[in-house]
Amino acid sequence: MIVEIDIQELSEGHYVVDIVKQQASYALTNSGHIKNQQVIESLKRKGVLSVLIDTSKSESNQEGNAKLGRFHDEQLPAIVEITKAKKLFNQSKQLQQQLLQDFASGEPVNLTPIVESSNQTLNAIYKNPDALACIINIREKSEYLLEHSVAVSMLMSIFAHYLALDHQISQQLALGAFLHDVGKVKIPDVLLNKRSKLTPTEYAIVKTHVNHSIELVRQIPGLSEISMEVVALHHERLNGSGYPYKLTADKISQYGRMIAICDVFDALISNKTHKNGYSHVQAFAILRKMGQKQELDIQLVDAFIKCLGVYPVGSLVELSSQKLAIVEARNLQDTLKPKVRSFYDLTDRRYIMTQDIDLSQSSEKILKGCRAEDYKLDMNKIIEFLMMQG
Known part of the structure; x- marks a missing residue:
């Protein structure tokens, strides 16, 4: 599984996929295992704050305290x-x-x-x-x-x-x-x-x-x-x-x-x-x-x-079920029916368990494209919630 961990939680044996947050602009040239503590200290000196690790490849098989949750392997790319x-x-x-x-x-x-x-x-x-x-x-x-x-x-x-x-x-x-x-x-x-x-x-x-x-x-x-x-x-x-x-x-x-x-x-x-x-x-x-x-x-x-795409990836839509969803993938055959992930109930005004919906295979319809601000929501919090859901 792919998880994000704080640089302080990184240890020998972890398999690092990429850098997520940093204070500088250091680029990771290759994915790989953390060989020793010196590598971790080097990353800290270069301003790295958090990284993505692949727990299935980590020698210690530690998952750490994932701030942004877990992702299925098929979601890695x-x-x-x-x-x-x-x-x-x-x-x-x-x-x-x-x-x-x-x-x-x-x-x-x-x-x-x-x-x-x-x-x-x-x-x-x-x-x-x-x-x-x-x-x-x-x-x-x-x-x-x-x-x-x-x-x-x-x-x-x-x-x-x-x-x-x-x-x-x-x-x-x-x-x-x-x-x-x-x-x-x-x-x-x-x-x-x-x-x-x-x-x-x-x-x-x-x-x-x-x-x-x-x-x-x-x-x-x-x-x-x-x-x-x-x-x-x-x-x-x-x-x-x-x-x-x-x-x-x-x-x-x-x-x-x-x-x-x-x-x-x-x-x-x-x-x-x-x-x-x-x-x-x-x-x-x-x-x-x-x-x-x-x-x-x-x-x-x-x-x-x-x-x-009429509904670009990353944009928000309001569904006929009175739920908000984020567009996850475009449908090249029918641009009005992308794949979306619902995450918010507009009736109860609360976040809900996410559901992946292929609108080309569902009775759900998009009522309109919208913005987080239209509902007094914060887009950053939406993304964080979605990533925590996995």
Whole structure:
């Protein structure tokens, strides 16, 4: 069985699968047995706080005090991939923070770790695109300015993979998406964090972040034209209503159309200082309306929705039985009937024993997509509860 244990509970003979929590960005190169106490002390010095162990392979066969419960062996690939995806997201967030600090202070930008992170993201998508999409969906969304570019970069990677674009092009698209909002370091925080609606003058100032982004990324040696194109075009709209250039459809490339969709989608589902985000289904509906108004490319919007699934993995749904459930797997034959896991009774307002439901084989129906906040629930607590249930 796979369990998570605190680093203090790790002992000789345990078989470590992966790192779960850490204070730094140390990467475990290989799974394996803990040979001696020196290895444990080394992990502690590197900031490791907890790890996943496989009790069936552990020589001591100790299960320890599992904080997040047990998982069946057949669940190992999904659990490990989602754990790795979460670690990758957090590492990318740290890179984004350092990037913004460098731009704000005028320090030269080192692209190498960002390129490496983009490659890791693409590799993770090739292994399990749903795992990465799940992390985007269940993240706290409490640090919008920091997390938005990371999420958009990952969405761009997932979308590029779905469209079967060349690996090198996908990498350049992901890199451009990671950099697309760096110009916000030039915008006053009081405007970026304003809780009320921006005045026309304030909005005009905020819109200049694209111009600032273009100026900043031009200073990065070796950045490709494709990456710069992504930065420059993310707020352009096919009907000419976008900015800063007010380009029309004939001047906006496929890459510009893709980044616009990814950028708008993450903005819609994310919590802001002045309002909560939309559910995924609501966000998809807004994207389609924007497509019908010729702001976004409607064909690419539909492809994006198919790429993530009408009910993306990690999103919440309300069932006809008055229960909340989390989407566990997409149904490629019928996107309206994914596999879900119910966990909360809306009538009694309480957590319940989880039940896996294949909606293609059940009379249960999805009433609507929803968000944890709609029911005054905490997504982190939901995930913790689900993992404890196993």
